Amino acid sequence: MYRRAVDIARHARHWFDGPGLEWRATLPVADQAAVATESLRTTARMMAVIAWAVDPRHDKAPGAALPRFTSSAFTQGGSLPGTSPLLGTPGGDIAIASRQLVDTIVERTPIAQKPAPHSDGLWRI
Template sequence: MVPLRDHLGALYRDTIAVSEAARRWFDGPGRLWREELPPGPRLAASMEALGVTTRLLAVMNWLLRPDHYGEVTVLGPIDCPELPPLPADHPLLATDGGPIALASRKVLARAHQLAALNGETP
C-alpha cells in the first residue's frame, strides 16, 4: 500500500501542473478566444474558467492544511462539492481549455476519493 503522504504529494504536483496550464491558456489564447464568442457561450466559458480556478484553489487549500503535514494518518473532508460533467456541447471542450477544465475536475475528484478512503464523507 502506498503511504498517504505519497498520494498527497502526487495530487499536489498534479494540481500545480493543471494550475500552470490553466494560467497559460486562460490568460493567453483562451482569453482571446473567449472575447470572440457570442454572449451566451462567452458566459459559459467564463464561468467554467472561474470554476477551474475555484476547484484548483480548493484542492490546494485542502492539501496545505496543517494537519496534513508530516506522517499523515487521517484526512479531513474537502469543502468543495464535486460537479457533474461538462455538457458535451460546452464551447470550452472544443478548445485547448477543455482538457484543463476536465483535469481540474479530476484533481478535485481525487481529493474527494482520498478523503473518503479515510472514512470521511466528502
C-alpha cells in the first residue's frame, strides 16, 4: 500500500505540476478550480494512506487487525463525477487510482469515526 501510494503521489506531482498545469490554464475558471481541488484531494489522500501505512501498529503479530484508517473524509469512491474536467486525462487516471487505493484500504480495515462533540462544541480527545 505504501509503495502504491508513493507511486501515485509521484505521478500526481509530475502531471499536476507539469503538463496538467499548462492544460489547466486553458480551462474556464470553474474547471480550473475543480482540477486544482481534485489535485489537492489526490495529494491529501496519498498523504493519509502513507501515514496509515507507516503506522507502527502494522508491526503487530501476523493475523492481527490492521490499524484503523482514520481519514474517512477521503472515501469518495473509485470514480470521478461525470462532470469532472479531468475525465479522459492522465490527471483523471491518477485521481481515480488514488480513490481506488483508499477504497482498497477501507475494505480491509474499519474506519475510525470522529467522536461525538461535547455539548460545549469541543471534540473529545
